[in-house]
Amino acid sequence: MTAWLWLLAACTLAYLTKLSGYLVPQRLLGSPALIRVSGCMTVGLLASLVTMNAVADGQALAIDSRLLALAAALVALLLRAPFLLVVVVGAAAAALGRLAGLP
Amino acid sequence: MHVRELLRTSPATRAGLSIALATGAYGVSFGALGTASGLGVLEVCALSLLLFSGGSQFAFIGVLAGGGSPASAAGASTLLGLRNGVYGMQVNTLLRPRGWRRLAAAQVTIDESTAIALGQTDRTEQRRGFWTAGVGVFGLWNLMTLVGALAGDALGDPRRWGLDGAAVAAFLGLLWPRLRGREPGAIAAVCAVVTVLAIPLVPPGIPILVAAAVAALVGWWGRDRSPEEVAA
Numbered sequence A: 001m002t003a004w005l006w007l008l009a010a011c012t013l014a015y016l017t018k019l020s021g022y023l024v025p026q027r028l029l030g031s032p033a034l035i036r037v038s039g040c041m042t043v044g045l046l047a048s049l050v051t052m053n054a055v056a057d058g059q060a061l062a063i064d065s066r067l068l069a070l071a072a073a074l075v076a077l078l079l080r081a082p083f084l085l086v087v088v089v090g091a092a093a094a095a096l097g098r099l100a101g102l103p
Numbered sequence B: 001m002h003v004r005e006l007l008r009t010s011p012a013t014r015a016g017l018s019i020a021l022a023t024g025a026y027g028v029s030f031g032a033l034g035t036a037s038g039l040g041v042l043e044v045c046a047l048s049l050l051l052f053s054g055g056s057q058f059a060f061i062g063v064l065a066g067g068g069s070p071a072s073a074a075g076a077s078t079l080l081g082l083r084n085g086v087y088g089m090q091v092n093t094l095l096r097p098r099g100w101r102r103l104a105a106a107q108v109t110i111d112e113s114t115a116i117a118l119g120q121t122d123r124t125e126q127r128r129g130f131w132t133a134g135v136g137v138f139g140l141w142n143l144m145t146l147v148g149a150l151a152g153d154a155l156g157d158p159r160r161w162g163l164d165g166a167a168v169a170a171f172l173g174l175l176w177p178r179l180r181g182r183e184p185g186a187i188a189a190v191c192a193v194v195t196v197l198a199i200p201l202v203p204p205g206i207p208i209l210v211a212a213a214v215a216a217l218v219g220w221w222g223r224d225r226s227p228e229e230v231a232a
Helices: A003-023 A030-057 A064-079 A083-099 B003-009 B011-025 B027-036 B041-053 B055-065 B071-078 B081-093 B100-107 B111-118 B124-155 B164-180 B184-197 B206-221
Strands: none
Touching: A003 B027, A003 B055, A003 B071, A003 B081, A003 B100, A030 B055, A030 B071, A030 B081, A030 B164, A030 B206, A064 B164, A083 B011, A083 B027, A083 B164, B003 B011, B003 B124, B011 B027, B011 B111, B011 B206, B027 B041, B027 B055, B027 B124, B027 B164, B041 B055, B041 B071, B041 B124, B055 B111, B055 B164, B055 B206, B071 B206, B081 B100, B081 B111, B081 B124, B100 B124, B100 B164, B111 B124, B184 B206
């Protein structure tokens, strides 16, 4: 139940964020500093999410097949693969690692 | 205007439609990863319908999959969605929607629809591009989320299918196009290191918020530089 409440809270906040761009006067939201901070935060959050999903196991660091997925996805991106293919390549690399008996 | 006529004469409608097909298709990966993270099919579909912002949705389930609390999942998703406020402002200056159209425009203000609108010079084309991409992605993304969630639910142990690896790849795929220029690369590297250092020290889900704070500080300190370098 709490999960649903936070889920709906996240949805409400997401919509209000989008709507604020249409309602708040441009001199408040349009400040170059704010645009810059929001851009930097997007990059930082995504980098952190990559890292956390690759090496975190609860509060411990773990080295397992997910690192194979990271490497395979990096190669796919360097070869200019489209997003969906990158995701599939990542899944295949991790699944193959597990099939080979890696954690 | 007839649909076929519109497709022939309007480059923005064509661009909007192709981005809708490409982006909508990977809703299937969100659906599958969503159920793998422990959410039910209904919850996963609610995220696509109501939250509707790819990065934020992936962040929400990514934090849950890492053992984080729903509260920190909501925190990460909200921070990642802040850029949509900037997008809303940019789209508003181009299209100036009024009444119910403004409320609808806000919901479909995402990376793709904004990029298509900003890429047009003609006012009519901007409007066509924004709405085609926005509504098109919305429809397909939700449909494919349902397909992925049902499939993911049927797959059983997500690790056996490498779905945890798919999540890593998905986040790298979302980050990749933003790594143009030296500064975004440096911010990404610093935030990755901060995350690794924070994982053993704070509860799951919190390292992401720490990294966000570090990135915000970097942005604030260098605010005299051109904003377009990282926001674009």
